[in-house]
Amino acid sequence: MYLLSRKENYEESDITRLQESINEWAKLFIELFEEYLLSKLQFSKLHSWVFYICSSIREFGTINRYITETYESLHKNYIKKSYKLTNKKEIEKQIMKILNILFW
Structure with missing residues (x-):
């Protein structure tokens, strides 16, 4: 296979x-x-x-170039790191605010 x-x-x-x-x-x-x-x-x-x-x-066509590494590293860099900065309440809102500050 x-x-x-x-x-x-x-x-x-x-x-x-x-x-x-x-x-x-x-x-x-x-x-x-x-x-x-x-x-x-x-x-x-x-x-x-x-x-x-x-x-x-x-x-x-071929699937040789399919990788999940890119998306997994994006999740680690943007979501996991942002999550650690939250107070664990209303997490989604806090993560969005953090990302908004970082990129705008």
């Missing part, structure tokens, strides 16, 4: 094989871990991978 997902060019048969292997992997993953996790495996990345990655490949 990993090697199929890293290809530069896809034929429709490759995408079909990838979707089949994703479905097989997801089923096994859920069987193995469902009873141990309180979240009942409600992970957005897992959901996106299982249900949307193949249609995304069809529409946009």
